[in-house]
Amino acid sequence: MGLFNYNIEKYSPKQLVIIPLxxxxxxxxxxxxxxxxxxxPLTPGLEFSGGYSYSINTTQSDDQxxxxxxxxxxxxxxxxxxxxxxxxxxLDETKRASLDSFINQSYPQHQPLSFxxxxxxxxxxxLAVLALIFxxxxxxxxxxxxxRTFIPSVAVVLSAxxxxxxxxxxxxxxxxxxxxxxxxxxxxxxxxxxxSDILLTTRVLKRQGKLNDKLTGAFHTGIxxxxxxxxxxxxxxxxxxxxxxxILWEISAVLLxxxxxxxxxxxxxxxxxxxxxxxxxxxx
Amino acid sequence: MTPGNLKNLxxxxxxxxxxxxxxxxxxxxxxxxxxxxxxxxxxxxxLDLQNGAFIQxxxxxxxxxxxxxxxxxxxxxxxxKSLDAEVIQVDANHLEIRKSFTQAELDPIFSSSGGKxxxxxxxxxxxTADLAKxxxxxxxxxxxxxxxxxxxxxxxxxxxxxxxxxMAGVDMNQAQELVGKQGKFEIRIVTxxxxxxxxxxxxxxxxxxxxxxxxxxxxxxxPFTLSESGAKALQxxxxxxxxxxxxxxxxxxxxxxxxxxxxxxxxxxxxxxxRTTPVRAMQASTGIGDSGLQQxxxxxxxxxxxxxxxxxxxxxxxxxxxxxxxxxxxVSLIAGILALITVGFVIYYRYREPGIVLPMVLINAxxxxxxxGFMAAIRFQMDLPTIAGxxxxxxxxxxxxxxxxxxxxxxxxxxxxxxxxxRLARALMIIVTAAATVVIxxxxxxxxxxxxxQGFALITILGVLVGVIVTRPAYGRIxxxxxxx
Numbered sequence: 001m002g003l004f005n006y007n008i009e010k011y012s013p014k015q016l017v018i019i020p021l022x023x024x025x026x027x028x029x030x031x032x033x034x035x036x037x038x039x040x041p042l043t044p045g046l047e048f049s050g051g052y053s054y055s056i057n058t059t060q061s062d063d064q065x066x067x068x069x070x071x072x073x074x075x076x077x078x079x080x081x082x083x084x085x086x087x088x089x090x091l092d093e094t095k096r097a098s099l100d101s102f103i104n105q106s107y108p109q110h111q112p113l114s115f116x117x118x119x120x121x122x123x124x125x126x127l128a129v130l131a132l133i134f135x136x137x138x139x140x141x142x143x144x145x146x147x148r149t150f151i152p153s154v155a156v157v158l159s160a161x162x163x164x165x166x167x168x169x170x171x172x173x174x175x176x177x178x179x180x181x182x183x184x185x186x187x188x189x190x191x192x193x194x195x196s197d198i199l200l201t202t203r204v205l206k207r208q209g210k211l212n213d214k215l216t217g218a219f220h221t222g223i224x225x226x227x228x229x230x231x232x233x234x235x236x237x238x239x240x241x242x243x244x245x246x247i248l249w250e251i252s253a254v255l256l257x258x259x260x261x262x263x264x265x266x267x268x269x270x271x272x273x274x275x276x277x278x279x280x281x282x283x284x
Numbered sequence: 285m286t287p288g289n290l291k292n293l294x295x296x297x298x299x300x301x302x303x304x305x306x307x308x309x310x311x312x313x314x315x316x317x318x319x320x321x322x323x324x325x326x327x328x329x330x331l332d333l334q335n336g337a338f339i340q341x342x343x344x345x346x347x348x349x350x351x352x353x354x355x356x357x358x359x360x361x362x363x364x365k366s367l368d369a370e371v372i373q374v375d376a377n378h379l380e381i382r383k384s385f386t387q388a389e390l391d392p393i394f395s396s397s398g399g400k401x402x403x404x405x406x407x408x409x410x411x412t413a414d415l416a417k418x419x420x421x422x423x424x425x426x427x428x429x430x431x432x433x434x435x436x437x438x439x440x441x442x443x444x445x446x447x448x449x450x451m452a453g454v455d456m457n458q459a460q461e462l463v464g465k466q467g468k469f470e471i472r473i474v475t476x477x478x479x480x481x482x483x484x485x486x487x488x489x490x491x492x493x494x495x496x497x498x499x500x501x502x503x504x505x506x507p508f509t510l511s512e513s514g515a516k517a518l519q520x521x522x523x524x525x526x527x528x529x530x531x532x533x534x535x536x537x538x539x540x541x542x543x544x545x546x547x548x549x550x551x552x553x554x555x556x557x558x559r560t561t562p563v564r565a566m567q568a569s570t571g572i573g574d575s576g577l578q579q580x581x582x583x584x585x586x587x588x589x590x591x592x593x594x595x596x597x598x599x600x601x602x603x604x605x606x607x608x609x610x611x612x613x614x615v616s617l618i619a620g621i622l623a624l625i626t627v628g629f630v631i632y633y634r635y636r637e638p639g640i641v642l643p644m645v646l647i648n649a650x651x652x653x654x655x656x657g658f659m660a661a662i663r664f665q666m667d668l669p670t671i672a673g674x675x676x677x678x679x680x681x682x683x684x685x686x687x688x689x690x691x692x693x694x695x696x697x698x699x700x701x702x703x704x705x706x707r708l709a710r711a712l713m714i715i716v717t718a719a720a721t722v723v724i725x726x727x728x729x730x731x732x733x734x735x736x737x738q739g740f741a742l743i744t745i746l747g748v749l750v751g752v753i754v755t756r757p758a759y760g761r762i763x764x765x766x767x768x769x
Contacts, residue, residue, distance in 0.1 A: 111455065112457065114601065117599035120446075127732045131729050131734065131737075135725040135729070136725075138727060139724055142721045142724050146717045180736070184669045184729075187741075188725075190721075192676065194721050195683055199718075202710075202717075221687060221691075224630070225680075229676070231629070232623040233623075235622040236619045243614075243615045245668070247332070247669065248672055252672065
């Protein structure tokens, strides 16, 4: 692809890995701070935290709505086709009844949309986290089994880890919640983000030729691979953003962030470690 | 490409498999116009692409792995008494306790009864989950609502903790009402000339057993127990109308929501017993053979009047209104088509060669069609996460076609058939490894009862497999033909 050139020969392994490593460290710090302050690295969505949601027909601004609901745990106001989507945290029976009658009075045009029991949400949340952990472990095993050399395998697994951590940090900054949909997106990232790492490692370790030529060749193929997935995710992102289909919007946003992180980690982190490994006599 | 080449290409098993699968998929999807002239297909849509509500039910019970040094029957009976709960033996090492207890609450009671807990899982056994599903299916589909789907969500060891009920065309408040509603059950007696008179309502039935086979007559029956007042009411009625002396002309009739679900005479021994004393333990006989068995099963459900074998709690529900559902569907379609076009442009930007780009995009599209065909064939319900997964498959599927093309075109030379196959094999190695990571990444989800994401995982895995086994080898063969012209 002629858009930008990637002169991997110009940079030493150290120079290559420094930017992503700093970003990874910052991301880890951000997620740890979240963990310490809220007990969970990401903001859980309604499905996981438990609570209620309503759609209301209104022309009021977000601030006016927040003011109207000061007595209730209103956690989110989202745009919807004819008004707003309101998300409330867990409520007890009486508070719930009072919320219902308040909405009935103030917003006659409304509809209750969802309800999630906090304990049910919690158990789903732990399942989602478990799924992510197991999935990552499984992916690592496949990588180690297929390359059977320690450092290159570690490089791939580290890049994938950095992808997920950076994506999670970006989600936290942009206010994208961890929901069933975004869990699915993170799992897709675990599976798909190693594509280009596997291509890179296979080309560098299993082919004859000069290291720099192999790196450039791998980049040539790898970047187009990521671009196609980026293209598909962008199409999904634009359409779902324009029409307010939240689940698709969240999934595609997470995929987009993850793929950008993947470009960084594959061609800086992974390529850097691999270059260092080969320059120090590995791979032959 | 000459006609002869084309013929050879189609004869290749890789290409032939692809074509056959494509044809089968189109048949399975079955795009057609229905009798109102609307375009439609066999594809099934999840609730978020239609309209309706779902309810997530938690089953209040535990499955306990245990050991005991006591005789099993005694042990189970003791437990049931000290817990004041129904305890069912699932298999030699597992019990089902039909009430909510924590492991800490159960531990001392197990040890005082001479047993030990080996494993503790919230939920019910598969048999109980199936029964609950059958009861819900029965109750909700007779209630006038259509399109009710009851989905058991089981985890490890087939223990189900949650049941998801999906109902089209209602909102979540209506759905909760329908699920919570008990049927109206009544026992009546035939008086004269097909007239009947009321005996008791469903609240007089204190328990219902499972269907069993009478070893002497070979006929199936359902045992049930009446409350004391119910037994008295029944005795009074059968004496009043003379059913104790002439049972055959005075059938007992059971009615659920105004539909007769059972009608039969008093057994002669029961009739004579009722002349002197009220009887609480009854059984309704449904006849012999498979039809008798089926009727007994149905009757057991009816007698429970829609009551589930275990207590349930509504832990989640959601409404999808019609506008949102229709919009989600349209947006999914637009996003899918747009994704295919954008991906096509990216590929064209890279190769600038219609001979390469066209097969790539066509292969990519055929991968989608095969996946949709498979979903139609297994009546899989497509929902939004699945669609996101499909679009991702679209983006990554073409990745792997790029790997194949670049591997083959290495150093820009068109290779000889021998070298070609070597390179194709090398490309397939990369692809298989990448595919394995995706499959492994999705396996944990397959095993977890995480509401709708199980389906998403299944389709993603399937997408990868279709790619690796069918479409990518076919592409390798087609692109060889294109490059060697």
